[in-house]
Amino acid sequence: MTPDDFIPNQWYPIFDSSKLRRRKPVGVTRLGERLVLWRDSSGTAVCMADRCPHRAAELSLGWIRDDCLVCPFHGLRFDSAGHCVLIPANGEGQPVPRGFDLPTRQVREEHGLVWYWYGESAPAAEIPWFPEAPEPGSRTSFVQRDYPVSYLRVMENFGDMHHVPFVHRATIPGAGTRVEVQEARLDGDVIRMKVSLHHERSGWMRPDYNFTYAIRLPTLATIEVARGVRFVASATPIDRDHTWLWARYGQDYIPGWLGGGAITRLAAKFDLELVFTHQDMRMLASQQRNSPDDISSYHLFEADRAIALYFGLRKQAMDGVHSRVSSIKLRSAGAE
Ligand SMILES: [Fe+2]
Incomplete structure (x- = not known):
């Protein structure tokens, strides 16, 4: 996996909100990373690396107890901020040594989806959406x-x-x-x-x-x-x-x-x-x-305009510059 595979500094939909229940963590792989999603007691979606810092088991196989995600392997508990608050083998009430905290990921719920922020910069205020897109409902x-x-x-x-x-x-x-x-x-x-x-x-x-x-x-x-x-x-x-x-x-x-x-x-x-x-x-x-993002072998024509525009926008976002979109040439009818 190279850092160039995905467009950075974007909100990505990663899960349908209706499938993220309370009490049951779920594991997904998105943007090359194994993630665990769960809801805390207030119903807020939490996203963390799906890998116990202890011996790397998948936390999504675990469960939720006292507002914490519990590792199914040895019962380590993590709160919604990713702090390890209990290592049962060391005994209840014992301080947790350093290095057991889990990296958390920025997620937000809107339009019936869980959105995941992929990138180093601070999350954008707006979720990318279309005003005409259907919202969750009875139809x-x-x-x-x-x-x-x-x-x-x-x-x-x-x-x-x-x-x-x-x-x-x-x-x-x-x-x-x-x-x-x-x-x-x-x-x-x-x-x-x-x-x-x-x-x-x-x-x-x-x-x-x-x-x-x-x-x-x-x-x-x-x-x-x-x-x-x-x-x-x-x-x-x-x-x-x-x-x-x-x-x-x-x-x-x-x-x-x-x-x-x-x-x-x-x-x-x-x-x-x-x-x-x-x-x-x-x-x-x-x-x-x-490679998936190499379209240099394509010969596009006018009907492919949306594809050319998408790759133009994508390139702009990957390079982090605001140059003019659409440098991709389209072959028009009758042209050389
Ligand atoms: Fe189709």
Whole structure:
């Protein structure tokens, strides 16, 4: 793992808040580090290294007692600030020697997610989000899954609608192959896109497909797939070559009391299991490269504009400079 694998000084979503229960710690690997998440007695999410300083067992296999995380191996207890407050083998009430404290990580909960600050600088005040993204509620549903592919491939996939008529011809039939980019702009640090897929020859049963979507650092995207139906997603790195994909779907049509939640859940499952896992992943896993962030072998064209903008923003953030975005050249039709 090199420090260059992930974009530094960013809030990353690392877990769905609804799955972080009181009394039960959970272990996850995010951004190359094994982490344990738990809630203290006030319900506040706590994040620490998932490794006991004693003999390196996973603390996420342990439990919570007296507002402390207990190591399952020898019962060492850690409070929410990471201080080791008890080594049972030394006896209750005995002072804990130095070196037993755990490094804690900055986390915050917003929009139904646990966010993790990755970087050396002080955490940014704002969580990166989209005002139009669905919030947790009776009409929304989330899905998640780990994939053996770099988060960058998933981010590219979020920016790419022109694979739909090929990769998804069986599940999302009828999309045209010609792309019209109607809008591609940077709104602050949000990439905002509007594209439509046209058929070469118009006709009955040959509708245009319109997509409005937005992408922002570090790993977020929201896509309106049909009017009033959209999802917000994060392709959070597990490590350099693995991604935790989380997505929350929402729709404006059917209220929760009419079964809107169940319908959204079905649609989300369909999209994750059938569309993404079986169709997109086949392509993403096949993309060949020396290292995940090396896109020098790509030849991009106009429909790839969102991808070029994302890599531009990413480079800017990695270099820590505010140069002009979009130095990546796009091949236009008829050009050399
Ligand atoms: Fe796809």
